Amino acid sequence: MTDFLVTKMRRRDAVSAEEAAVLHGIRGTHRRHAAGADLILAGDRPNESTLLLSGFCGRLGLLRDGGRQFTEINVPGDFVDLHSLLLKTMDHGVVALTDCEVVAVPHADLRRLTEAHPHLARLLWLETVIDGAIHRQWLVMMGRQDALGRMAHLVCEMAVRLEAAGVADRLAFELPLTQAVLADVLGLSPVHVNRTLMALRSMGILEWKSGQVTILDWDGLADVAEFDPAYLRLRRDPV
Amino acid sequence: MTDFLVTKMRRRDAVSAEEAAVLHGIRGTHRRHAAGADLILAGDRPNESTLLLSGFCGRLGLLRDGGRQFTEINVPGDFVDLHSLLLKTMDHGVVALTDCEVVAVPHADLRRLTEAHPHLARLLWLETVIDGAIHRQWLVMMGRQDALGRMAHLVCEMAVRLEAAGVADRLAFELPLTQAVLADVLGLSPVHVNRTLMALRSMGILEWKSGQVTILDWDGLADVAEFDPAYLRLRRDPV
């Protein structure tokens, strides 16, 4: 159940058999959400954190005029709102981008776990800190990269994160996001998203049809994106 | 020395006298940096975290063409790189935007502190999680607000954060950032930063000369910015 989480953590630090057992022993409420459903709304005060088991979720901010901006796409093995353990009140919403399967873990249990297992606590802290690193990288894209670079960067990131969780292959994976969602991820209009994808296609870098991404030229893609996976912290480094 | 930090934390949760004493007891290397100096470079593996005592720092990402994008402005009382405690390798640099005074605290000491004082550990974790919330809010600005809204939002945020640290008044404070730096914060060109500031000035909302900000119409500014300080988590909520 928490396999993807442990797989991902083990790219970052050793997780002992005992610690893995503690993580696998996490009990929470198992739920399914249909694509489009709100898992969490801004202003909510959840008393549990949600671990994504399958599907894709997005954290998003809303504007007065109805404008939406995603700040992260979550993949299986991600906690979509581990930070709510400390933030208490959510500053943003979380929506299901596809049908999703999740397990909601009570904050009380997580807190007990962190007090009993300081190393696991640091591994969880690390997960929230990596969320921050992803946000920073997105900020650099949004501020200083053009549409092509942003799109390429997003694809690189999703490829590497899905691979790290052990969910998919780096060069061919399912990413069933509509171009409208991509627009709200990249801060573009849906029309321009379409043109940007066409450009990557015509450059022979990428295929993306019916939610199926195929990367034909990883190096070319990474070059356009100026992608350096260091921020995803997928190297072993004891915490 | 760590007064600003404790002041800020006490806006978020009770900090007992004993805990405050522990924080005040933090010993580290006291340093000064001149404006423009690099405190940390991307790729560094610091074995200490840096608490800012006075002045302003910025976390920034770099691009191939020399483009820069700041991802956060740090004010007195902020750790500029508390996340390095877990990230180990820095994914971004930190530069002094003004002359700065800092104290560098060894990671070993911080780690010992978190193991001995779980509540303080959570307060520190919270600080890193709030960094993430700030990044998210910036992403929404960058993706979906125009230049005017972004500038207004930045000013609102700095006003509230400086006030929360007990460093300055919300309506009149020093923020000695050049328009070139503002451009790299907001993802704009220096020219457009200039025009944007002129617009806010001509709307009677803001004065900003020689690093001195005066907010003439807070409500107008917050309205342009769509500013809601909830993400800064300045309400008491025990962790």
Added chain:
DNA sequence: CGGGTTCTTGATCAAATTCAATCGGTGTGG
């Protein structure tokens, strides 16, 4: 097969960039 969503394409428009020049302080050396 029909109806809705998603994708695609074209034409026009607005925002912000780039390039370029000027202006105003501030400090320094003669």
Added chain:
DNA sequence: CCACACCGATTGAATTTGATCAAGAACCCG
């Protein structure tokens, strides 16, 4: 005290990027 250099702020003109509006095509799903 002035000349000079330097940095930051300001302004204008031409250009680019991406947005908006609008319409048609393709694709699913019931």
